[in-house]
Amino acid sequence: MDDSFFSIETVYDPSVKLQDELWKRLHEASVARLSPSDPQETRSVAITVRKNQELRAGLLAISYFGGMNLQCLWVHAEERGQGLGEKLLARIEDLAKELHCNIIWGHTFGFQARDFYLKNGYSPFGELPDFPPGHGCTFLKKNL
Template sequence: MKKEKEFTIEGCDKKNIKTIVDGINTYNLNQVPAIADIWTPLEFVIKDKNGNEIGGILAGIGYWNGLEIKILWVKEEYRKKGIGTQLLKHTEKIAREKGSKTSMLDTFDFQAEAFYLKNDYTPIGEINDFPMGHKRIYFSKELTNEI
């Protein structure tokens, strides 16, 4: 007796992605009610005096009021001048004003590990040899009422 396949795995289209996101959001919110909008973007660019983009941050606040930093980038020639810290502090301040108590992110040891340590982030986990010879580091920070 040959058993028929009960399931298939296929690539996603936009409708499938919406179904997946809606499904996990429904499940999550049935477990722990939201205290914020599903996603509040906090995305900023920093420009020089001539209007050239020299850095930016892509972040947002999730439905449990956590600040999630996805990308923070500063053009190479402007690094180590406080621009990244300025962007980070600006975003954290707005997140605190919106009720965030925690910030979270990940980076690699060859990217910004020292930067986040300098800005009071605590390493909470890491994956060694990803990529090979390096590590991916996960950080969090409790957002206090500092200004």
């Protein structure tokens, strides 16, 4: 391969436009390999909880190929233990079903919420021990 035709660039904090373009191209290449009957739509979603217009909890997720990837779930420290996390999970699981997803998955670190996900019916399917150092990362899933 003649590298003189290529320019390789590292971009820290890439723009949303660049990220969208890369995801779009990967999705197009992936869809080309699927059967037309396979789920092909991709949807990003945010669910937020506000109190007096201040963000108190929320999540980010993306659905694709019949699954929902839970990317981020956060509850303000003052609001924890009041059921907001469970309500957010229930809402995203319902939405995933509406979008014809049959599985939802994500990850959590050892210092975050592993037991919370287990209590809500998620099961571990992978581990990264000692990541970050001194902790661990657990990948969890729930069939819908």
